[in-house]
Amino acid sequence: MIRRRKHTRHTRRRGLRFVGLALLATSGFAALSGCVDPLLSPNDPRSQYSRYDLVRGRFAPQYVEDEFGRRKPNLRGRLILPE
16 A cells, blocks of 8 residues: 655645745846846947948937937837938
8 A cells, every 4th residue: 555645834845945945046047137238239230221321311319309308219210211
């Protein structure tokens, strides 16, 4: 006959301790991964045509300020085709 092991407080605590340590380690890794420099700087050319546009005066800035002084991405200015 096979005897089944009963769950006791000791085994539950061990499981909770493991889960707690796993959550702590995961949050630590997430916090450390946020301290990385951005992949592309704002001064780097965005495409092969950005230098061409800059020389001809059609370069659209990456960000613009709205009427309230908030910085927003310049999506419309960067996506509209020059005529």
